Amino acid sequence: MFDRLRKALTTRTPAGTSVAERPRKRPHNLFEAAATYVSASVEDDEDRLAEAATWVSPEALTFGINELACRAVIALARERDESPQVVARTLLGLPADT
Structure with missing residues (x-):
């Protein structure tokens, strides 16, 4: 049984790499998606x-x-030694909150 499993895992694929040699793709997480989405938007x-x-x-x-x-x-x-509210309003082009 283990021989069949080892053989299946080392069987060559059309690309020339064994199944065991292929990098495993992990699913993207929400922070990767957000970073890519925002940078792509910019x-x-x-x-x-x-x-x-x-x-x-x-x-x-x-x-x-x-x-x-x-x-x-x-x-x-x-970085600017300002409050988050001041920075957020500045980034959005809003007047200073009074």
């Missing part, structure tokens, strides 16, 4: 945008994009 890459949108559910993608935005605002606020 770069106007419609193909990558569409691809990233298929990696996770729309709800998960929305959550990932929101989390990315929060982390970016926090990082910029720390």
Whole structure:
């Protein structure tokens, strides 16, 4: 039985690699999808945008994009020594909150 299993795992595929040698593809997580989606949007890459949108559910993608935005605002606020609210409003071109 183990011989058959070993033989099946080392059988050559048309590409010339054994099944055991193939890299295992792991599913994309929502943060990878969000990062790819946002960067593709900035770069106007419609193909990558569409691809990233298929990696996770729309709800998960929305959550990932929101989390990315929060982390970016926090990082910029720390870098600029400003409040996250000031940074967010500045990025969106809004007047300072009074």
